[in-house]
Amino acid sequence: MRNIIWFLALFFLLFIQGGILVPLRIAPVNMILVIVAIAVILSDFKQGLVITIIGGLLLDFVSGSPDGLISISLLSAFLILHVVMHEILSREPNRFILVSAVATGTVLYFLAFIVVDRLFSLFHLAQNPDMRYLLTVLLPLALMWNLIFAYPLLRYYSWVQNLASKIRAGEETIQV
Numbered sequence: 001m002r003n004i005i006w007f008l009a010l011f012f013l014l015f016i017q018g019g020i021l022v023p024l025r026i027a028p029v030n031m032i033l034v035i036v037a038i039a040v041i042l043s044d045f046k047q048g049l050v051i052t053i054i055g056g057l058l059l060d061f062v063s064g065s066p067d068g069l070i071s072i073s074l075l076s077a078f079l080i081l082h083v084v085m086h087e088i089l090s091r092e093p094n095r096f097i098l099v100s101a102v103a104t105g106t107v108l109y110f111l112a113f114i115v116v117d118r119l120f121s122l123f124h125l126a127q128n129p130d131m132r133y134l135l136t137v138l139l140p141l142a143l144m145w146n147l148i149f150a151y152p153l154l155r156y157y158s159w160v161q162n163l164a165s166k167i168r169a170g171e172e173t174i175q176v
Contacts, residue, residue, distance in 0.1 A: 005163060006050065006051055009160040030106070034149055045082065072112070078105075
């Protein structure tokens with residue numbers, strides 16, 4: 001049940017991102033990536049992995065690319081960020097850690113996207129994006145918008161986690 005709640009929560013974010021923010025020309029924001037960075041801080045590995053996989057699959061379905069490039073890039077960014085957060089930095093949730101996790105996650109996502117795209121070019125599956133435009137225009141804009149939406153998405157993440165906990169507690173009460 002917890003995974004269904006997260007699927008619906010991520011689907012809602014994707015709906016907001018594609019239906020409201022893209023028409024407002026706030027397209028470079030990646031709300032799923034911000035939620036993944038928050039999950040690295042606040043969730044255990046298993047739950048963060050589930051959120052990352054669900055979010056990556058949703059982004060891949062929306063992108064229309066048949067290769068899973070976004071899922072692999074998002075998963076790579078999650079795994080690297082998880083190692084950094086648990087081995088190098090403290091995991092305590094504060095604003096500095098939130099900002100650094102979102103910024104690092106955004107940069108790692110773009111770098112992983114480029115690396116995976118280059119690897120896919122060996123199999124003739126590459127999308128061949130304009131690297132200069134990607135790194136000089138999209139990355140700074142995505143970084144700015146992701147940081148702007150980081151705190152509201154932290155509140156949203158907390159709300160979804162509380163909702164999932166209440167539903168899970170209700171299920172345990174019913175089973176007893």
